[in-house]
Amino acid sequence: MSQQPRNGRAPSVKDVAAAAGVSLGTVSNVLNRPSVVSATTRERVERAMAELGFVRNESARQLRAGTSRALAYVMLDGGNPFFHDVAEGIETAAEAADLSLFVCNSNSRVDREAKHLDRLVQQRVQGILITPVDPDAPHLQEIGRRGIPFVMVDRLSSGGDHCSVAVDDVLGGRIAVEHLIDRGHERVAFVGGPSSIGQVRERLQGAREVWSELGMPEEDLIHLPTEALTVNEGRSAGERLAGLPSRRRPTAAFCANDLLALGLLQHAVSAGLRVPDDLAIVGFDDIDFAAAAAVPLTSVRQPRQELGRTAARLVLDEATNPDHEHEQATFVPALVARASTGTVRR
Amino acid sequence: MSQQPRNGRAPSVKDVAAAAGVSLGTVSNVLNRPSVVSATTRERVERAMAELGFVRNESARQLRAGTSRALAYVMLDGGNPFFHDVAEGIETAAEAADLSLFVCNSNSRVDREAKHLDRLVQQRVQGILITPVDPDAPHLQEIGRRGIPFVMVDRLSSGGDHCSVAVDDVLGGRIAVEHLIDRGHERVAFVGGPSSIGQVRERLQGAREVWSELGMPEEDLIHLPTEALTVNEGRSAGERLAGLPSRRRPTAAFCANDLLALGLLQHAVSAGLRVPDDLAIVGFDDIDFAAAAAVPLTSVRQPRQELGRTAARLVLDEATNPDHEHEQATFVPALVARASTGTVRR
DNA sequence: TACCGATCTTGAAATGTTTCACACCCTAGA
């Protein structure tokens, strides 16, 4: 690991070859096909590398080989642990395939997303995984048309012209609200928005479906819209909820994600409400903080890591398998009941 | 934005030049020095690029130019929102300098950290920011010796052979415990570990300093060690705390970070303890979830984004300024008092 | 000794971009 005095330029294969007294090709063989070079030569070359502190120049490698060694995941909201867990799953799979993973964060902004994508295309990454701000945005189609392996995460592809991985959000909405009805609640709020977000729309749809199927009056499922899926918005929804006249006030809330639920929970506790007795709460995603809340949160679990691993598997298949067929992988969400919805009412 | 039918190979400057009827050099000029080419030629070239769907090949660019357009941040624990916030700060600064940021996560594992670093060196990134598992690990020295701009984040450099950015952790420990003493607590637990982590050692040191300076008996500051700085470990510390004989049991806990504090808080609430009356809690970092906890958490705030921005500034200076001098930027932590420590006791 | 096959090594070509010295074309001035 020792090094020559720095002379400005990083040592190249050429320098290694000279130091070891072999040709460029041999050095390259040591790097890429060690088995074809004799043990003694290999050793000599490796010693030279160590002495010079040689590190392969990845841009040159990539330029010549025509293929990068990296995947990328563009996540929607770095502040939401859900996406971090998905990224972990992707990284596990990438690691196994000996690929790097670039993690980017669009922060729900289309311009940031576009900028990231542009850079990733310039980098010629092997594949792009993304939870998009808008699944129909033209710059996404662009990626596909370019022939870059592409998988949509946490959103199902409508057109079917690329792979996608997601849970069944409608079903998720159904099981959340069914759980609340089971617990005896007769007036329930759905907290979430904006409805430009597909996940929000579908979770609400599932909620409404099961609500009417079980014969509950339509006006007793109240939609409390939010501007974003954040803790703060959850708190502010809590204020609005508290402001409702008591005969209209729901006894339970189903939040479009756990961040909203945590915000709502906090507001409820600080307003002196007892959870679940005065207000039951169900979240969505089942992030670790949900279980860790002061009143542990009932939540609709998504298999976060598995979502990521599957997405990575699909993108790798698209990258390497000539017979690749696009696939829409759907997972089934599961209710995880905790203290925030307590036991049966009354 | 339309494209030729894909013919397998992505279009290169050569193709663009041919399509526009100009030379390679001119295309490159349009890309890099638009001002030296006449408006009409430029337009023609740009049209050709659009028609072919040309995207610059970054590896070739980097190989020739000898310089990458990216920074990297290797964070210690992607599951801790603190590091996400630091990364946001770095990204802001990188964005302003028109650089990409690669975010990696070592997950507190030396081998993952080493692997990431190795890849980043191969990529020839312009600079590396890192919150290291072990600040004295030899592979870190290696980076510096290689001449890659390098900044340590959330840890102060001892040797001074590179830049670093951190808050004064000893001071942080002092203000946390001083606050508890002010509130009238006479028996306090420090929750945190392992002590291989410098931050933990220093926060404990600060706690001990102020404890003895204010004349409190040494044996009344109890150290509850943990295996990691996670919510789960916080919960388990809560169990151990509850198991102490009541005359030894502290009335307040200072946790080495907010995740521990949240775990401890959850255990306390579920065990029926009133916070802050039966147990007051102070965290460290002031992540967003601290304020959002059911009992909002008193915490020692670190300027998370600013830490990141400053680190990015330093690494950029090292990368571009020939007169760069290594700098240890220290920030002052501040106590943010919330409900979890309530008001004065008795 | 000559030849063979196996094993190992070589060196040139190719990858897509940027750079830079130079050539070209005008126009203006002598």
Add this chain to the structure above:
DNA sequence: TCTAGGGTGTGAAACATTTCAAGATCGGTA
């Protein structure tokens, strides 16, 4: 008509690597 010089455009070289056809070496055998 010639020259100077600004404004444009050109094309070859360079960057660090990989690949691959071909060459070298060696031990063994006819």
